[in-house]
Amino acid sequence: METPPHGASEQEQSDFDEVINTHKSWLKSVLGLGALEAKLWVASSAQLLALMCGVIFLLLTTWLLLIATIAVVAWSYGFSLVGIxxxxxxxxxxxxxxxxxxxxRTLKNMNFARTLDAVIPTDED
Incomplete structure (x- = not known):
């Protein structure tokens, strides 16, 4: 253990070490919370991306079939192919x-504000 600075008692040094250890522990828990939320966010995003790929494929197929159906009906009623x-x-x-x-709009709503508000509350809370 280091010698205390000029005029500082051993009790003051012990209190100072305790404050440093408390702050280190707090910082470690805050960073751990951020890392945990980031892991959850990444896992959820990957799952959402996989599901959305399936949805996009089905919606794209449906949209193209809908356009093709409307085009065939319009063609049968004599509309020009260029106009269709x-x-x-x-x-x-x-x-x-x-x-x-x-x-x-979806990207704008994706943020870490809830975690930040939980860790460092604002005066308005």
């Missing part, structure tokens, strides 16, 4: 913007 393809392209283009909006 142009309309299908516009419908697909605008629906991609709707999906992009949903992706941006």
């Amino acid at each position: 393809l142009f309309t299908a392209t516009l419908a697909t283009f605008f629906s991609s913007f709707a999906l992009l909006y949903l992706v941006k």
Whole structure:
């Protein structure tokens, strides 16, 4: 053990060591909580990604079949093929913007604010 600084008693050094150990323990538990939440978030994200791949495949197939069905019906009623393809392209283009909006909104809601608020509460809580 080190010698106490100028004029510091051994009791003060012991108290100082105890405060340091307490802070180290607190920091270790905070980092452990963050690591645990990160592991849960990554595992949940991987599972969500796998499920969404299946959903995307099914939705894409359904969307293409729906467009093909509408195109066949329109063709049977005498609409021009160019007009049908142009309309299908516009419908697909605008629906991609709707999906992009949903992706941006979902990404905006993914954060670690709850963990941060639990570890370091704000004055408003």
